[in-house]
Amino acid sequence: MTTLTFLGAAQRVTGSCYLIRNGQQQILLECGMLQGENSNGKRGGKRKKSNTTGNNGSHFPFEVADIDAVVISHAHLDHSGMLPLLAKQGYQGPIYMTRQTQALLPTMHKDAAFLQEKDAEWENKRRARAGKKAVEPLFNTADVELELGLCQGMAYGEEAEILPGIRLCFREAGHILGSAIVELWFDDKGDTRKLVFSGDLGNSQAPLMRDPAIxxxxxxxxxxxxxxNRDHQPLEQTLDEFRAALDEAADSGGNVLIPSFAVGRTQDLIYHLGQLYHAGQLKQNNIYIDSPMATSISEIYEQNTRLFNKDDPEFRQIMTHDWQQWLPILRFTRSVEESMALNKIAGGAIIIAGSGMCHGGRIRHHLKYNLWRKNTHLIIAGFQARGTLGRLLVDGVKKVKILGSEIAVKAQIHTLGGFSAHAGQSQLLEWAGHMRKSMPRLYLVHGESESMLALQKRFIEEFNWDASIPTLGEIIHF
Incomplete structure (x- = not known):
């Protein structure tokens, strides 16, 4: 008998982590970081002590030495961000992922380690003033190097026996570069059981990635x-709103700020801005990607254009090896000095900066210098988890505290839903519907309660298929 324990992303969106026990063998499926609300050690979240990886505590709710293999669906930190801590605490086994995820992790995890180190530095200054004991970061760059040495990249569709009697295969999920649906087979004396983990399924409207595998x-x-609990609005409607917001900003003379995830969202935005540029519909003449991580990730995307879909022949013809071929007015700011110089621009610029939920990164500096301007236009183009600065801004807060300063929110805020890299409700049902003949036991993860309940109801209505909503720490047998 095989068991699975839900250690993260149970009735919450982030912190993906599941422990699979198959006899004496143990597999960790995902090792994600909690982001946003109750994220211990992360700026922008409430600090809360915990012994679970989902709350970013310093102790895992399992014996690290007992883990035989780790499987990661994709590079986003809420799925992979605690891997450096796992290595720090002695894990020395293999970590399986796609080759593209393996390419993305060095940039993403070194950046995460830097933020952990800075958080600890700031916290220790506060503790020193209070006469309290210093704390250490959850992990550092040396721990990242340990982790990266354990990573093993696999091709899509490649099947491998990762432990005796346990086989693994990754299928395209269409979410970000390298994202995968995970297939795991457990063979026991001729009896084979198959687990499928969707990972994060992509939005079929997304411009670059292929659709999720069936x-x-x-x-x-x-x-x-x-x-x-909802579908995304049609992409054309989102693009119309995007174009209107850009036009309004240009006419008012203000800047456009777009907090963006470095992986996936930034590259999609470059594509859409390039479309406007080639159509002669882009009034701004200066577009900046102000994120060292997004710059590095964009270079990795450039190296993997063979994995892009074929929906736009003109894009594929122009974009052969360099984003600036597609969008000539695009500039990547790499140094701190270049980033600071952007704060002197009073208007006419589009600044795309990390992080996507505004809980860290350079976007906070640009918000500090621009939120109080009435002619600033802030475009929210992605999901904002509860507890993040981005969620507060979307919810209409009038004042925010950023980098020690209280800032009045006078900027125009535009929320665009159609750019999501996640599948909407109908797309989720359509993808899962291909399994309705086998009707597997179904558990919904990675969602807030209202989203899970709505999808659970639709599965009953559409397929008469019971979907369970697990709780944190719940153990199931299969």
Missing amino acids: ITEADLLLMESTYG
Whole structure:
């Protein structure tokens, strides 16, 4: 008998982590960081002590020495961000992922380590003033190097036996570069059971990634439900709103700020801005990617254009090896000095900066210098978790505290839903519907309660298929 324990992303969006026990073998499926609300050690979240990886505590709720293998669906930190801590605490086994995820992790995890180190530095200054004992970061860059040495990249569709009697295969998920649906088979004396984990499923409207692979059979299905309660608006409507916001900003003479995830969202935005540029519909003449991580990630995307879809032949013809071929007015700011210089621009610029939920990164500096301006236009182009600065701004807060200063929010705020890299409700149902003949046991993960409940209801209405909503720490047998 095989068991699975839900250690993260149970009735919450982030912190993905599941422990699989198959006899004496143990596999960790995902090792994600909690972001936003209750994220211990992360700026922008409430600090809360915990012994679970989902709350970013310093102790895992399992014996690290007992883990035989780790499987990661994709590079986003809420799925992979605690891997350096795992290595720090002695894990020396293999970490399986796609080759593209393996390429993305060095940039993403070194950046995460830097933020952990800075958080600890700032916290220790506060503690020193209070006469309290200093703290250490959860992990540092040396721990990242340990982790990276354990990573093993696999090609999509490649099947490998990762432990005796346990086979693994990654299928395209269409979410970001390298994102995967995970298939795991457990063989026991001729009896084979199959677990499918959706990972984060991509939005079929997304401009670069291919659609998620179709899977028809499973015994157990773990499925994300981030947008389980709604569909995204049509992409054309979103692009019209995007164009209108850019026009309004240009006419008012203000800047456009776009907080953006470095992986996926930034590259999609470059594509859409390039479309406007080639159509002669972009009034701004200066576009900046102000994120060292997004710059590095964009270079990795450039190296993997073969994995892009083929929906736009003109883009594929122009974009052969360099984003600036596609968008000549694009500039990547790499140094701190270049980033600071952007704060002197009073208007006419589009500044895309990390992080996507405004809980860290250079976007906070640009918000500090621009939120109080009435002609600033802030475009929110992605999901904002509860507890993040981005969520507060979307919810209409009038004042925010950024980098020690209280800032009045007078900027125009535009929320665009159609750019999401996640599948909407109908897309989730359509993807899972290919398994309705095998009707696997279904568990909904990676979603807030209202999203899970709505999707659970639709599964009953659409397929007469019971979907369970697990709790943190729940153990199931399959």
